[in-house]
Structures are given as C-alpha cells and as structure tokens.
Amino acid sequence: MTEEIRTRMVEFLPRLRRFAFALTRNMDAADDLVQDTCERALAKLDQWEPGTKLESWMYRIAQNLWLDRKRSEKSRGPTMDLDEAIGLQGEDGRTVTESRLTLAAVGDGINKLPPDQQVLIAMVCVEGLSYKEAASILDVPIGTVMSRLSRARQTLYAGLAGDETIPATFSQERTYGTRS
Amino acid sequence: MAHVPDDILMAFVDGELSGEECAWLEGLLATDPVLRRRLEPFAVTRAALPIIFDQPMREAVPTRLLDVVNTAGLKPARATPPPIRTYSREPVASEKTLFEKLAEFVMPTGLRFGPAMAYAAVLAVGVGAGWLAGANSSPGEGADQFVIYERGGLTASGKLQEALNTLQTNKVLTVAGADAAFPSIKPTLSFRSMDGGYCRQYEIAGSETQRFAGYACRADGSTWRIAFHTETLGGGTAQISFNDQPKLTVPPLEAAIDRTIEGEQLTADEEAQAISNGWTAGGLNSGRN
Numbered sequence: 001m002t003e004e005i006r007t008r009m010v011e012f013l014p015r016l017r018r019f020a021f022a023l024t025r026n027m028d029a030a031d032d033l034v035q036d037t038c039e040r041a042l043a044k045l046d047q048w049e050p051g052t053k054l055e056s057w058m059y060r061i062a063q064n065l066w067l068d069r070k071r072s073e074k075s076r077g078p079t080m081d082l083d084e085a086i087g088l089q090g091e092d093g094r095t096v097t098e099s100r101l102t103l104a105a106v107g108d109g110i111n112k113l114p115p116d117q118q119v120l121i122a123m124v125c126v127e128g129l130s131y132k133e134a135a136s137i138l139d140v141p142i143g144t145v146m147s148r149l150s151r152a153r154q155t156l157y158a159g160l161a162g163d164e165t166i167p168a169t170f171s172q173e174r175t176y177g178t179r180s
Numbered sequence: 181m182a183h184v185p186d187d188i189l190m191a192f193v194d195g196e197l198s199g200e201e202c203a204w205l206e207g208l209l210a211t212d213p214v215l216r217r218r219l220e221p222f223a224v225t226r227a228a229l230p231i232i233f234d235q236p237m238r239e240a241v242p243t244r245l246l247d248v249v250n251t252a253g254l255k256p257a258r259a260t261p262p263p264i265r266t267y268s269r270e271p272v273a274s275e276k277t278l279f280e281k282l283a284e285f286v287m288p289t290g291l292r293f294g295p296a297m298a299y300a301a302v303l304a305v306g307v308g309a310g311w312l313a314g315a316n317s318s319p320g321e322g323a324d325q326f327v328i329y330e331r332g333g334l335t336a337s338g339k340l341q342e343a344l345n346t347l348q349t350n351k352v353l354t355v356a357g358a359d360a361a362f363p364s365i366k367p368t369l370s371f372r373s374m375d376g377g378y379c380r381q382y383e384i385a386g387s388e389t390q391r392f393a394g395y396a397c398r399a400d401g402s403t404w405r406i407a408f409h410t411e412t413l414g415g416g417t418a419q420i421s422f423n424d425q426p427k428l429t430v431p432p433l434e435a436a437i438d439r440t441i442e443g444e445q446l447t448a449d450e451e452a453q454a455i456s457n458g459w460t461a462g463g464l465n466s467g468r469n
Contacts, residue, residue, distance in 0.1 A: 009249045010241075017236035017245075027235065035248050042252045106232050124194065125229040131196055146187040150222070153190065157221035 005045065008054050009038060015127060016058060022122035023066050025107040033069070037062040059127075060137045063119050070115055109159040117152035124149055184208065184215060193222040326365070326384060326392075327406055336396050336404035340365055344380050344396060344404050345459065348451055370446040370454065371437070373397055378459045379407065381437060393433055397440075398459045408436045 016037065020030035040061050041048070048057050110118055116138075123134045124145075131149075135142045184205065191197050192205050209216050326340035336344055343353040343365040354364045369381035379397040394409035446454065 006249055010246060013241045013245055013249070014237050017241065018233055021236050022229070022233045030236070031242055031245060034245055038245065038248050039252050042249070103232050106229070121225070121229065125225050126233050128230070131191070131194070146190065150186045150190045153225040154186065154221045157224055160224075 002045070005054065006042075009041070009058070012055050012058065013038075015055070016062065019059060019122055019127050020062060020066070022110075022126040023063070023118060025103075025111070033062060033066055036065050040065065053133075056133060056137050059123065059129075063123075063137070066119075067115055105160060106156070109156045112159065113152050113155060117148050117155075120145060120149045121152050121156070125153070184218075186218070189215070189219050190222040193219060193226050326363075327394075327409055334406035334409065335399075336406060340382065340384065340396075341402070341404055343367060344382065345402070346455060348448065348455070368393075369395075369437070370451045371441045372443060372446070373440045374442045376442075377461055378454055379437075379440060380404070381433075395433065395437055395440075398461070402458075407440070408433050 013034065016034050017030055020033040020037075021027060024030045024033060037058055041058055048054065110121060113121070119138070120134060123129045123137070124131065129137075131142050131145050134149075135145045138145070188197070188201075188205070192202060197205065209219070326338055327334055327336060335341075339353060339355045344367060347353055347365075347367050349367050349370055352364050352366045364385045365382060366385075367380050367382050371379055371381075373379045375397075377398045379395055381395040382393070384392040392409065394406060396404035396406045399405040
C-alpha cells in the first residue's frame with residue numbers, strides 16, 4: 001500500500017513542483033514546499049481517505065503549508081527571488097531576457113493578489129484543475145471559486161495590459177509602429 | 181444585447197460550460213465585439229500561465245525530493261524504493277520563447293483545440309491588445325466584419341477576404357463608405373507555409389487609432405484561416421491611410437511567421453500567378469524543384 005502511494009507521489013512530483021512554483025515564483029522555495037508537502041503527506045498518511053484523489057489531498061497540504069509560511073514570513077518581508085529562478089530558463093541570452101520580463105511581470109502581478117486568489121490561479125490556470133476539484137480541495141462552494149478566480153484574472157490581466165510590460169519585452173530589438 | 185456575467189465567460193474559456201451553453205455563447209460572441217473583448221483576461225491567463233510556469237515540467241525532479249518520497253517514514257532496513265519513473269506525459273520542449281510557444285497554438289494546422297481554446301490561443305498571442313477587426317469595432321450598419329468566427333476557427337471575411345484573394349502585396353483596398361472613417365486593408369507579404377499552402381500577411385488601418393496586423397493561410401476552397409491577428413499599438417492620432425507609415429513591425433507576429441514560412445517570400449510574379457490561380461495549392465510547385 002505505502003509503496004504504491006510512494007510511486008504515485010513520485011509520478012505526481014512534476015506537477016506538484018509546478019504548483020509550488022506558481023505559488024512561490026522561486027524554484028528553490030518551490031522545492032522546499034514540495035519537500036515539506038511530501039514529508040507531511042507521508043507522515044499523516046492515515047488522514048488520507050483512500051477513496052479520494054491523492055493529488056487533491058497533496059494540493060491541499062501544499063497550499064496550507066504555503067499559507068502558513070506566508071503568514072510567518074510577513075514580518076520578515078518578501079523573499080521572492082525571481083532572478084534566481086529565471087536564470088535557469090535557457091542558455092540563449094535572448095530567451096533568458098524575454099522569459100525574465102514575462103515571468104517577472106506575471107509573477108509580480110500574481111504577487112499583488114490576495115493569497116486565496118493566488119492559490120486559485122495556480123490550481124485552475126496553471127494546473128488545469130476543474131472548478132469542482134478546486135472547490136473541494138479548498139472546501140468552498142464552486143460559486144466562490146468562480147467569483148474569486150474571475151476577479152483574480154481580471155486584476156492580473158489589467159496589470160499586464162495596462163503597464164505595457166509585455167510589449168516592452170521586445171523593445172530592445174524591434175519597435176512597434178507607435179507614433180505620437 | 182445579452183448580458184453575460186464574467187464568471188460565465190471565464191467558464192467558457194476554461195471548458196466548464198456544457199455543449200449547449202457553449203453553442204449559445206459562441207452565437208453571441210460571433211456578433212458582439214465587446215463580449216469578445218471581455219474574454220481576453222480569461223483567455224490570456226488560461227493560455228499563458230501554464231507556459232510561464234512550465235519549468236518544472238521540462239526538467240528532472242531533484243534527487244532530494246525523490247529521496248524524501250522514497251525513504252521518508254521507512255525503516256532503513258526495509259527500504260526498497262520503487263523504480264523512479266520519469267514524467268513522460270509531455271515531450272520535453274526545447275527552449276523557446278513564450279511567444280514562440282504561444283504561436284504554436286495558432287499555426288494554420290494547429291487549430292486542434294476546441295473553440296474555446298482556439299479563442300484562447302489567438303487572444304493569447306495578442307496579449308495586451310485588442311484583436312478582432314470589425315471595422316470600427318462597432319457592430320452597426322455598414323461595419324464590415326473582417327474576421328469572423330466560424331466553427332473550427334477564425335476566418336477572413338468580407339473585404340479582408342477580398343483583399344487577400346485579389347490584391348498584390350502593398351496594394352491597398354479602401355473599403356468604400358460615406359466618410360473617411362472606413363478602413364483600408366493592405367497585404368504586406370505572401371509566402372508558402374511548411375504545409376505547402378499559401379499564407380498572406382496583412383495590415384488593416386481602421387478608423388481613428390486602430391490598426392491591426394496578422395496573417396492568414398489558405399485552408400480550402402476560398403477560405404483564409406486566420407493564423408494570427410492582433411491589434412497593434414498604432415499610435416494616438418488618427419491614421420486612416422498607410423501613406424508615410426512604415427510597415428508595422430509586430431515581433432510576436434513575425435516570430436509566428438518565421439516559424440511557418442517555407443523558403444522566401446513570393447516574388448511579384450509568383451504572387452500574380454497565385455492570384456490568377458485563386459491561391460490553389462495546385463500551382464505551388466511550378467518553377468520549384
């Protein structure tokens with residue numbers, strides 16, 4: 001039983017890391033969160049109901065740990081280190097630059113959202129969970145998921161479109177046909 | 181005009197509506213530019229975020245995490261870790277830019293997603309800008325829909341279709357109208373795609389400040405399937421002609437074309453021949469190989 005669960009966890013690790021990366025925007029912090037999540041899950045395996053999805057249960061543990069961590073870090077200030085995470089994106093200088101601006105802009109936008117909205121962005125937009133699954137993990141009604149999530153995405157998009165961060169990504173090479 | 185709540189638009193993009201609901205909403209979207217615009221925040225976030233955060237999907241899981249899963253809570257003597265499986269659901273992507281990846285969603289043959297994702301893809305490429313050029317984006321009388329949504333994808337329509345069919349590169353079709361507020365359309369490049377079909381890049385100078393750019397590829401018969409279409413950041417003054425305006429440079433659009441184009445752009449002669457042949461693939465290989 002436990003061996004089977006370990007195998008399922010290993011298979012789930014890439015997605016759990018992506019979820020954690022979307023929450024922390026820092027690959028090292030994401031891996032710390034994944035590690036804590038797995039340790040917690042294995043230590044409390046008796047609390048998992050075998051009929052339910054292991055993945056959902058682990059998303060729930062991860063987001064609880066992340067919220068705890070966020071609360072305790074509040075007094076110490078933000079630790080987001082995008083440069084480090086983005087430095088891994090590619091060897092080609094241009095790729096790195098474009099990724100930096102884009103990931104940085106999006107990460108920055110997400111960072112401004114309330115934590116409960118950040119979690120939904122990570123669950124639905126990044127991980128592709130259904131509203132129903134997200135609602136059951138967070139133990140809130142589907143309507144709440146939808147209203148929070150639509151607010152989050154509109155806010156995030158407005159920030160990206162409004163400050164022209166994305167077009168600026170390319171400005172060092174080519175210019176738009178902008179005229180005054 | 182129907183009022184559609186934001187969360188329903190979002191659910192459409194996320195594939196959470198039933199087939200019946202989708203059909204109903206698609207009907208509204210086909211005729212309502214304002215509604216289409218309201219899809220953007222949802223479509224862009226849905227399409228772009230998995231790509232932005234995909235680093236963990238492209239690299240191996242660190243050993244320290246595998247060790248935790250395989251050994252935590254076990255007595256060392258009994259440790260028989262299961263074989264480590266690598267994640268193989270998605271092919272390992274090469275290093276591409278975000279826009280290159282997004283562009284892949286909208287390659288002519290790449291409309292493999294359902295309608296909602298087709299929207300999402302086109303919108304995502306035009307992130308930060310508007311997209312459909314329905315003349316002045318006002319659905320009123322006389323407004324010509326240049327890009328329409330047909331089942332399966334976005335298609336050039338009306339005067340845009342006419343311009344792509346009949347105009348040589350850099351010739352301008354001005355849509356006749358009672359005043360100067362009607363738009364002009366100009367093909368700016370013709371080329372063959374890697375699929376062997378013809379594609380044409382175009383610009384549309386709308387009324388006031390609107391300009392659009394994109395490219396479309398010949399799908400079948402007389403259909404030009406829109407592969408890329410975006411509003412460009414066309415300046416703040418009224419520009420309704422192409423005079424004294426250099427060709428627009430829209431990097432995401434050019435990146436998409438770079439990834440599609442086979443060989444060089446068509447010469448004027450090749451283009452003239454294609455026009456007279458109705459852009460059928462049959463005339464493609466004449467003079468080549």
